[in-house]
Amino acid sequence: xxxxxxxxxxxxxxxxxxxxxxxxxxxxxxxxxxxxxxxxxxxxxxxxxxxxxxxxxxxxxxxxxxxxxxxxxxxxxxxxxxxxxxxxxxxxxxxxxxxxxxxxxxxxxxxxxxxxxxxxxxxxxxxxxxxxxxxxxxxxxxxxxxxxxxxxxxxxxxxxxxxxxxxxxxxxxxxxxxxxxxxxxxxxxxxxxxxxxxxxxxxxxxxxxxxxxxxxxxxxxxxxxxxxxxxxxxxxxxxxxxxxxxxxxxxxxxxxxxxxxxxxxxxxxxxxxxxxxxxxxxxxxxxxxxxxxxxxxxxxxxxxxxxxxxxxxxxxxxxxxxxxxxxxxxxxxxxxxxxxxxxxxxxxxxxxxxxxxxxxxxxxxxxxxxxxxxxxxxxxx
Amino acid sequence: xxxxxxxxxxxxxxxxxxxxxxxxxxxxxxxxxxxxxxxxxxxxxxxxxxxxxxxxxxxxxxxxxxxxxxxxxxxxxxxxxxxxxxxxxxxxxxxxxxxxxxxxxxxxxxxxxxxxxxxxxxxxxxxxxxxxxxxxxxxxxxxxxxxxxxxxxxxxxxxxxxxxxxxxxxxxxxxxxxxxxxxxxxxxxxxxxxxxxxxxxxxxxxxxxxxxxxxxxxxxxxxxxxxxxxxxxxxxxxxxxxxxxxxxxxxxxxxxxxxxxxxxxxxxxxxxxxxxxxxxxxxxxxxxxxxxxxxxxxxxxxxxxxxxxxxxxxxxxxxxxxxxxxxxxxxxxxxxxxxxxxxxxxxxxxxxxxxxxxxxxxxxxxxxxxxxxxxxxxxxxxxxxxxxxxxxxxxx
Numbered sequence: 001x002x003x004x005x006x007x008x009x010x011x012x013x014x015x016x017x018x019x020x021x022x023x024x025x026x027x028x029x030x031x032x033x034x035x036x037x038x039x040x041x042x043x044x045x046x047x048x049x050x051x052x053x054x055x056x057x058x059x060x061x062x063x064x065x066x067x068x069x070x071x072x073x074x075x076x077x078x079x080x081x082x083x084x085x086x087x088x089x090x091x092x093x094x095x096x097x098x099x100x101x102x103x104x105x106x107x108x109x110x111x112x113x114x115x116x117x118x119x120x121x122x123x124x125x126x127x128x129x130x131x132x133x134x135x136x137x138x139x140x141x142x143x144x145x146x147x148x149x150x151x152x153x154x155x156x157x158x159x160x161x162x163x164x165x166x167x168x169x170x171x172x173x174x175x176x177x178x179x180x181x182x183x184x185x186x187x188x189x190x191x192x193x194x195x196x197x198x199x200x201x202x203x204x205x206x207x208x209x210x211x212x213x214x215x216x217x218x219x220x221x222x223x224x225x226x227x228x229x230x231x232x233x234x235x236x237x238x239x240x241x242x243x244x245x246x247x248x249x250x251x252x253x254x255x256x257x258x259x260x261x262x263x264x265x266x267x268x269x270x271x272x273x274x275x276x277x278x279x280x281x282x283x284x285x286x287x288x289x290x291x292x293x294x295x296x297x298x299x300x301x302x303x304x305x306x307x308x309x310x311x312x313x314x315x316x317x318x319x320x321x322x323x324x325x326x327x328x329x330x331x332x333x334x335x336x337x338x339x340x341x342x343x344x345x346x347x348x349x350x351x352x353x354x355x356x357x358x359x360x361x362x363x364x365x366x367x368x369x370x371x372x373x374x375x376x377x378x379x380x381x
Numbered sequence: 382x383x384x385x386x387x388x389x390x391x392x393x394x395x396x397x398x399x400x401x402x403x404x405x406x407x408x409x410x411x412x413x414x415x416x417x418x419x420x421x422x423x424x425x426x427x428x429x430x431x432x433x434x435x436x437x438x439x440x441x442x443x444x445x446x447x448x449x450x451x452x453x454x455x456x457x458x459x460x461x462x463x464x465x466x467x468x469x470x471x472x473x474x475x476x477x478x479x480x481x482x483x484x485x486x487x488x489x490x491x492x493x494x495x496x497x498x499x500x501x502x503x504x505x506x507x508x509x510x511x512x513x514x515x516x517x518x519x520x521x522x523x524x525x526x527x528x529x530x531x532x533x534x535x536x537x538x539x540x541x542x543x544x545x546x547x548x549x550x551x552x553x554x555x556x557x558x559x560x561x562x563x564x565x566x567x568x569x570x571x572x573x574x575x576x577x578x579x580x581x582x583x584x585x586x587x588x589x590x591x592x593x594x595x596x597x598x599x600x601x602x603x604x605x606x607x608x609x610x611x612x613x614x615x616x617x618x619x620x621x622x623x624x625x626x627x628x629x630x631x632x633x634x635x636x637x638x639x640x641x642x643x644x645x646x647x648x649x650x651x652x653x654x655x656x657x658x659x660x661x662x663x664x665x666x667x668x669x670x671x672x673x674x675x676x677x678x679x680x681x682x683x684x685x686x687x688x689x690x691x692x693x694x695x696x697x698x699x700x701x702x703x704x705x706x707x708x709x710x711x712x713x714x715x716x717x718x719x720x721x722x723x724x725x726x727x728x729x730x731x732x733x734x735x736x737x738x739x740x741x742x743x744x745x746x747x748x749x750x751x752x753x754x755x756x757x758x759x760x761x762x763x764x765x766x767x768x769x770x771x772x773x774x775x776x777x
Contacts, residue, residue, distance in 0.1 A: 280771035295678035
């Protein structure tokens with residue numbers, strides 16, 4: 001048992017924290033959000049230069065062969081700095097599909113573009129009625145000779161508007177809620193029949209609703225088994241949830257710091273409001289919530305190496321439950337303790353709250369994952 | 382980062398489990414599982430079994446009978462002990478006064494008291510709280526006046542746990558009334574059989590008798606029963622309370638209870654199906670299991686940290702363990718109440734001290750729920766823990 005980072009991991013943490021401390025204060029963030037597409041190509045280039053975009057890929061594919069702990073370190077740092085660039089969609093999700101399911105050709109074709117920062121991705125999964133069930137898919141991929149023809153609508157695809165390539169879940173067989181018959185396809189975003197309607201999200205990111213009309217892709221577009229893609233989708237989704245947990249811990253950590261700093265300096269009735277016990281106890285409860293979330297973020301990170309898919313899924317779902325509860329408390333109380341200033345767009349604290357809120361509703365909210373763990377027989381079983 | 386135990390640690394866990402399986406008296410285990418109180422004999426018998434094995438005072442220095450285990454081994458031992466379950470060592474002797482004596486006592490005191498603590502030849506109780514001194518402990522009034530080679534002690538202690546069994550008491554007494562409140566306190570130990578000591582039981586809301594009032598009326602105590610220096614007692618008390626937080630999360634206790642809840646909820650029916658099949662109940666139970674997993678990992682992080690930096694000062698993060706640990710313990714007793722619903726009502730006036738075989742297992746569930754309200758009050762109430770976090774961690 002060991003909670004320490006290795007020497008290399010410590011150096012990674014220093015370097016990513018250092019980079020973001022220099023390049024990603026609140027004003028810089030606002031500037032990046034105004035750039036075309038809503039994020040900074042230059043900053044993305046810096047992440048590439050430091051090797052952060054290549055971390056999880058095998059050395060043979062040009063990456064660094066890093067593991068889940070390294071992703072946790074990076075995501076926590078991105079959460080602290082409220083980074084809007086598409087790391088999750090590109091490195092974690094698309095990278096995950098390619099690493100776990102990609103053929104040698106697919107890896108050779110797509111991974112170098114991720115690592116050097118020239119290409120980004122979007123994960124087109126959510127449908128009008130699927131909510132959080134990854135297997136609930138109406139979009140179809142019909143076989144036509146050697147090709148597939150994709151038809152359907154996908155919603156709130158993060159980075160969907162800017163992505164060069166979309167990773168699309170689509171049904172090759174069966175009905176809406178069948179667990180088999182789902183495939184995962186690489187679709188060029190500029191393919192004929194792809195229509196994207198982009199928009200900003202509540203938390204300062206960008207997403208798109210995407211319509212696929214008779215979109216034809218080759219057989220080589222399928223990642224893994226086109227008739228049984230769900231295990232792969234679940235595995236990658238678990239990695240994405242784990243990454244989101246780490247991002248939330250980073251954002252909560254910083255929210256608590258900002259809040260404590262604020263109540264130490266804000267004066268009312270002639271004293272710092274942090275001298276009032278009701279506020280001190282609230283802050284203490286925020287610390288408790290944060291530490292519980294941090295523990296479960298580590299638990300999920302460790303679990304991604306579990307071979308047993310059920311055990312892994314249950315650990316990650318449990319982490320999402322704890323993080324979801326904690327982030328709601330820390331997020332809401334950060335605003336409360338800031339008072340009126342916390343309500344303004346101008347203060348940073350509200351932006352943490354908004355990002356945290358959206359994290360809860362990404363890839364399954366607290367109730368959804370609680371139900372999953374509960375139906376799976378609990379956590380002690 | 383690696384949350385798995387090493388091969389050696391797993392082997393150690395097996396050794397501990399095996400020992401409990403072969404040595405904890407089954408009746409003792411059953412009573413604990415059902416939330417009943419144990420008799421003095423049952424507890425002492427078990428502690429002597431532990432002591433004979435060399436596990437009576439595991440965390441003491443080796444020269445006084447300790448094991449020299451790593452912090453992880455201590456963690457595993459406590460976790461297994463709590464979740465088997467078997468009675469935990471008597472904290473007042475083993476975790477409280479013992480470490481004070483071997484750290485601040487003189488050679489004669491170490492020789493005289495330590496082996497008797499380890500074997501529970503003396504049952505110790507704690508004389509800290511007073512009617513007017515709860516969380517504000519330093520306001521205590523019990524007075525020890527020096528007369529020649531004796532102390533004359535007058536005053537009253539309260540919430541004295543299991544004083545009805547006690548042979549010895551360690552007591553915070555005011556020895557310099559003129560000094561500022563923390564400065565004039567001394568740490569004095571003496572026999573509960575001394576003339577002028579009166580123990581009066583306090584019945585708690587569960588109907589049980591765990592705590593007492595203890596009155597001192599001109600109690601004569603040899604001067605040499607002072608531990609450490611005169612008027613330094615507050616420092617020793619702080620040291621002692623720091624040790625008390627070790628294991629305060631009681632993860633093993635809650636784990637055992639959650640297993641029991643799952644088992645009971647699978648048996649008891651409501652609405653034509655086992656309670657466990659009610660999604661609302663099951664989700665509450667699952668939520669509690671998740672909180673406990675998080676707490677277990679938080680505890681392991683604190684343990685790993687202590688292993689690295691040495692125990693020294695109490696880790697303020699241990700206040701998280703106290704707050705969450707007590708909340709979870711209370712939730713588990715609430716879940717048990719939910720399972721039995723209206724059958725929680727019957728009250729057995731004779732309590733659970735005897736071996737009333739006819740008493741249904743449900744009889745202890747409501748008392749245990751009532752009794753567990755104490756866990757967020759004792760050992761530094763959860764409000765005090767929040768004060769500690771806000772001052773020592775957040776700098777407020």
